[in-house]
Amino acid sequence: MTPPAGSLLWAEQLRKAYGPTLALDGAEFSIHPGEVVAVMGPSGSGKSTLLHCLAGIVTPDAGTIMYGGRELSAMSDAERSALRRSEFGFVFQFGQLVPELTCVENVALPLRLNGSSRKEAERAALTWMERLEVDELRKKRPGEVSGGQGQRVAVARSLVTNPRVLFADEPTGALDSLNGERVMELLTDAARSTDAAVVLVTHEARVAAYSDREIVVRDGRSRDMERAV
Amino acid sequence: MSLSTGERPRTWPTAPAPGRRSRIRRVAADLAMGVRFAFTGGREGWTRAVLTAVGVGLGVALLLLTTALPHALGVRQEKEAARTDITFTGRWLPKADDTLVVANVGSDFRDDSIRGRALEPEGPRAPLPPGVERFPAKGEMVVSPALQELLESDSGALLRERLPDRIVGTIGESGLIGPAELAFYQGAEGLAPHIDSGRIVRIDGYGDPNATSERSDPVLLLLILVVFVVLLMPVVVFIAAAVRFGGERRDRRLAALRLVGSDSGMTRRIAAGEALAGAMLGLVFGAGFFLAGRRLAGTAEVFHISVFPSYLSPSPLLALLVAVAVPTAAVLVTLLALRGVVIEPLGVVRAGRPPRRRLWWRLLLPLAGLAMLYPMIGDGRDNGDFNQYLVAGGVVLLLVGVTALLPWIVETAVARLGAGGVAWQLAVRRLQMSSGTAARTVNGIAVAVAGAIALQMLFTGVEDDYTRSTGQDVAWAQVEVTLPNAVPVAPAAEKLRNTKGVNEVYDYSEGHLGDRARDPQAGTTVTVGGCSVLREIADLPSCADGDVFAVHGAERDTGVDVAKLAAPGRTLYLDPSYEGGPKSLEIPWTVPQDVKTANPRHALLAGTDRGGILITPKAVPDTLTPALQGHAYLRLDESVPDVHDRVRNTAAAVDPLANTVTWAQTERTGRFDAIRTALLVGAACVLALIGASLLVSQLEQLRERKKLLSALVAFGTRRRTLSLSLLWQTTIPITLGLLLATAVGLTLGTVLLKMTATTVRVDWSSVLAMTGIGAAVVLTVTLLGLPSLLRLTRPEGLRTE
Numbered sequence A: 001m002t003p004p005a006g007s008l009l010w011a012e013q014l015r016k017a018y019g020p021t022l023a024l025d026g027a028e029f030s031i032h033p034g035e036v037v038a039v040m041g042p043s044g045s046g047k048s049t050l051l052h053c054l055a056g057i058v059t060p061d062a063g064t065i066m067y068g069g070r071e072l073s074a075m076s077d078a079e080r081s082a083l084r085r086s087e088f089g090f091v092f093q094f095g096q097l098v099p100e101l102t103c104v105e106n107v108a109l110p111l112r113l114n115g116s117s118r119k120e121a122e123r124a125a126l127t128w129m130e131r132l133e134v135d136e137l138r139k140k141r142p143g144e145v146s147g148g149q150g151q152r153v154a155v156a157r158s159l160v161t162n163p164r165v166l167f168a169d170e171p172t173g174a175l176d177s178l179n180g181e182r183v184m185e186l187l188t189d190a191a192r193s194t195d196a197a198v199v200l201v202t203h204e205a206r207v208a209a210y211s212d213r214e215i216v217v218r219d220g221r222s223r224d225m226e227r228a229v
Numbered sequence B: 001m002s003l004s005t006g007e008r009p010r011t012w013p014t015a016p017a018p019g020r021r022s023r024i025r026r027v028a029a030d031l032a033m034g035v036r037f038a039f040t041g042g043r044e045g046w047t048r049a050v051l052t053a054v055g056v057g058l059g060v061a062l063l064l065l066t067t068a069l070p071h072a073l074g075v076r077q078e079k080e081a082a083r084t085d086i087t088f089t090g091r092w093l094p095k096a097d098d099t100l101v102v103a104n105v106g107s108d109f110r111d112d113s114i115r116g117r118a119l120e121p122e123g124p125r126a127p128l129p130p131g132v133e134r135f136p137a138k139g140e141m142v143v144s145p146a147l148q149e150l151l152e153s154d155s156g157a158l159l160r161e162r163l164p165d166r167i168v169g170t171i172g173e174s175g176l177i178g179p180a181e182l183a184f185y186q187g188a189e190g191l192a193p194h195i196d197s198g199r200i201v202r203i204d205g206y207g208d209p210n211a212t213s214e215r216s217d218p219v220l221l222l223l224i225l226v227v228f229v230v231l232l233m234p235v236v237v238f239i240a241a242a243v244r245f246g247g248e249r250r251d252r253r254l255a256a257l258r259l260v261g262s263d264s265g266m267t268r269r270i271a272a273g274e275a276l277a278g279a280m281l282g283l284v285f286g287a288g289f290f291l292a293g294r295r296l297a298g299t300a301e302v303f304h305i306s307v308f309p310s311y312l313s314p315s316p317l318l319a320l321l322v323a324v325a326v327p328t329a330a331v332l333v334t335l336l337a338l339r340g341v342v343i344e345p346l347g348v349v350r351a352g353r354p355p356r357r358r359l360w361w362r363l364l365l366p367l368a369g370l371a372m373l374y375p376m377i378g379d380g381r382d383n384g385d386f387n388q389y390l391v392a393g394g395v396v397l398l399l400v401g402v403t404a405l406l407p408w409i410v411e412t413a414v415a416r417l418g419a420g421g422v423a424w425q426l427a428v429r430r431l432q433m434s435s436g437t438a439a440r441t442v443n444g445i446a447v448a449v450a451g452a453i454a455l456q457m458l459f460t461g462v463e464d465d466y467t468r469s470t471g472q473d474v475a476w477a478q479v480e481v482t483l484p485n486a487v488p489v490a491p492a493a494e495k496l497r498n499t500k501g502v503n504e505v506y507d508y509s510e511g512h513l514g515d516r517a518r519d520p521q522a523g524t525t526v527t528v529g530g531c532s533v534l535r536e537i538a539d540l541p542s543c544a545d546g547d548v549f550a551v552h553g554a555e556r557d558t559g560v561d562v563a564k565l566a567a568p569g570r571t572l573y574l575d576p577s578y579e580g581g582p583k584s585l586e587i588p589w590t591v592p593q594d595v596k597t598a599n600p601r602h603a604l605l606a607g608t609d610r611g612g613i614l615i616t617p618k619a620v621p622d623t624l625t626p627a628l629q630g631h632a633y634l635r636l637d638e639s640v641p642d643v644h645d646r647v648r649n650t651a652a653a654v655d656p657l658a659n660t661v662t663w664a665q666t667e668r669t670g671r672f673d674a675i676r677t678a679l680l681v682g683a684a685c686v687l688a689l690i691g692a693s694l695l696v697s698q699l700e701q702l703r704e705r706k707k708l709l710s711a712l713v714a715f716g717t718r719r720r721t722l723s724l725s726l727l728w729q730t731t732i733p734i735t736l737g738l739l740l741a742t743a744v745g746l747t748l749g750t751v752l753l754k755m756t757a758t759t760v761r762v763d764w765s766s767v768l769a770m771t772g773i774g775a776a777v778v779l780t781v782t783l784l785g786l787p788s789l790l791r792l793t794r795p796e797g798l799r800t801e
Helices: A047-054 A077-085 A105-111 A116-131 A147-159 A177-193 B023-039 B044-082 B144-152 B154-162 B220-242 B247-258 B264-297 B316-338 B360-374 B389-415 B421-432 B434-468 B489-497 B531-537 B622-627 B643-654 B670-704 B708-715 B719-755 B764-792
Strands: A008-018 A022-033 A037-039 A062-067 A089-091 A165-169 A199-203 A213-218 A223-227 B100-104 B106-110 B113-122 B140-143 B168-169 B182-186 B198-202 B342-344 B348-351 B467-469 B479-485 B502-513 B523-528 B548-551 B571-574 B588-589 B596-601 B612-615 B631-637 B659-660 B667-669
Touching: A008 B622, A022 A037, A022 A047, A022 A062, A037 A047, A037 A177, A037 B023, A037 B667, A047 A165, A047 B113, A062 B140, A077 A089, A089 B531, A089 B596, A105 A116, A105 A147, A105 B360, A105 B421, A116 A147, A116 A177, A147 A165, A147 A177, A165 B220, A177 B479, B023 B044, B023 B264, B044 B220, B044 B670, B044 B708, B106 B154, B106 B220, B106 B643, B106 B659, B113 B140, B140 B144, B140 B154, B144 B168, B144 B182, B144 B631, B154 B489, B220 B389, B220 B434, B247 B264, B247 B643, B264 B316, B360 B389, B360 B719, B389 B421, B389 B434, B389 B719, B421 B719, B434 B467, B434 B670, B434 B719, B434 B764, B489 B502, B489 B631, B489 B667, B502 B531, B588 B622, B670 B708, B670 B719, B670 B764, B708 B719, B708 B764, B719 B764
Parallel strands: A022 A223, A037 A199, A037 A213, A089 A165, A165 A199, B113 B182, B140 B168, B523 B612, B548 B596
Antiparallel strands: A008 A022, A008 A062, A213 A223, B100 B113, B100 B198, B106 B113, B140 B182, B342 B348, B467 B667, B479 B631, B479 B659, B502 B523, B502 B571, B502 B631, B548 B612, B571 B588
């Protein structure tokens, strides 16, 4: 099978087991540049595993993942790490900011890992923080800001490298609805403005509403859902 | 609607009314809840509890060992005293039916000493040595289990040549000072004529009835005291660190309890209960480790010291003190740690920027320590014992000062650290945020190194007082063999010369000449040897076989007019008798008319100028031989394997009573060496313990950050960067800790040396060695933690289900 024309990231027949537990059992996926795809499903359905496989964080036991014409599943760990550093961005449920670093240092971290100088990285980081309306927090540490603010800092960190794909795993899971909506607005707006594709794992319909397309994962299998307009 | 329809009114279950319990019962209930929490929480909960218990247990085991050591050493001393036979008291006993002739036939095998005795009972009531059931007959021996094992092994084949007697039994525990001791008793005949040679005595009982304890040496007591304090302090610091394992997780759990209504007092009591549980389990583990270690002690030998497990019994009072002090300390440390943390229902709040640490009270501790030691400066060893309370207090305060100063120093230093690479930034920021944790981690090492530096200085400073030069020139000869009286030296020397690895043998015989047969007024040494050997003893004008020389003016003959004593034609007596002793050989010898004069020289053969009368072999009448004792000095080819043992074998084959001594340039007081050995053993245990604690604490921190580390790797952070960051996180505080330890160690060392009135000298090589060992422990721990870091940063760490 060949990837659909114009797809940026595409996967077929993904299988992944953790011990006796089958997390993915023939899952499929595709996304185009600038597209926002929500991956939905109940707890334990395999949606996070699908995200981790697509992002090259874990390797599937079977199946193929193609990214930009290259087979992701055949890449070495170092190649996948380099790809994650330069072309992917991540937002997790609890932000996973480094508690010792200030907010601006956290946002600048991916750029510094890519070899940018401290000043250059922090300048770019501040631009994104302004855009996500958290620039006043730049000198604060994650422990000193609210959950919503921290998550916006995490979104800024995920976008600072201008990634081509943004992976968001339950980005609003730890936020109240108001803060969750604000984070989703900022995240999708920012991604669309940079033509980044967004893989959004969620189990909340109101969060999935920000997507262009939904995929439902159940028992390790995925199914494309037609969106009722 | 009526009840008769069968419907019941819809009511919610009501909660029971709050209980009215006394305050004591409430406290007990809170503590009990804490104890329960310590062991719940599934695998992680158990792991945490076990880690804490292992940490505390190791500390407790070491404390118990320390309390048991004095008893163990005491029992060894008692056993040694109970089997004492050769007492050098000079008491002469006549032969009787309750006497025994004992000869010291001890020897060495490679690096081990072998205690050996030849026994000749003279009557049916002769005393049996402790641990021996019957006297071995000639050609038989009873041996210690360790010696039996060695003799039966391949590696003991060379020794078997020296000890060919048939083994007829083993020496019981009551006759040995340790399970690894090499000892034997062999049957012998014809020992009595050799009595009085120093190595052979007649006794009617074992033990030294006139044993007097040595006068205590203030400096040695000071050393012992400081060794104890220095070794125990890091253990206490270690225990304090161990009870804080799992602190962050516990804080989160306490926050959850606050959410369901526990007030801050209850929270603290629950935390105390958790700490108590860890400490109590630690006590059980510690007792287990100690008992296991005690069993192991029966099979191990450390620095040539072994003890029977039964010797290692801690004093009940001290054991009780440990059992009470450790849980109490655990609770206090936990409550102290909670001071800087506010546990709120929605989480743990640690002030983002805690108040800066104050220096003044931290400085007070070491200054108070110095103030306690100051009054003893200049006391030296002539003013009685040092005040042990002031010494212990002063040293403890100085070392506690390290643990108080280090957090301030780390905080101040890392606050000033600038930018660097990502690894550096991650490490520095982490240190800035929790400098206290970093300082606590290295506190134990810093205290141990500070103490060790001070002790090394003290040891090096007073070493000369406990070391004396033997005067032996090891470049000239490496082994000296002394034969019993009347054993001809020439054939023995020939056999030694033919031994593999022996390059050269210098041999001579000597005896004592007196001016009278009984109770001589004047006397000197007579030496019989070839011209080449006699030239090593004195400056001879000329020499030919048949010549006799009188050496005038030798230092050894101070007070003796050799010229007068050796007047030509005068009759002298070889081996004269003395009042109160047995009758000696009293062999008359007349000084020849042609006796020549020789000048003394610093003799290579004995380390001093010998003087006396020198006789070449042709000038010696056969009648003198029974009173002459042969000596042979051997120059060896040390590259020949086991050359020393080959020489010992040859000497034993010549005569079992031959004494073989390996030469050394210096010799040290046994007690000084014993204390130094104890320090080495203790320091090794303490450093291993602290290393283990560091590893546990590092692994715990890594586990706490598992999710974050996985997230960092997920967005592309190289594992190399994280590893380097971990290394920096350890290197920065340990460097600061070692610098502080060096400063405090040098200060303490200087004060201790001034107390003993010894010139202050810094042995920089040992300072470097100590700090190097400390740094090596940290580096090793970091390297051991890397596999865990790599495992924890696997992407699977992001999984939550």
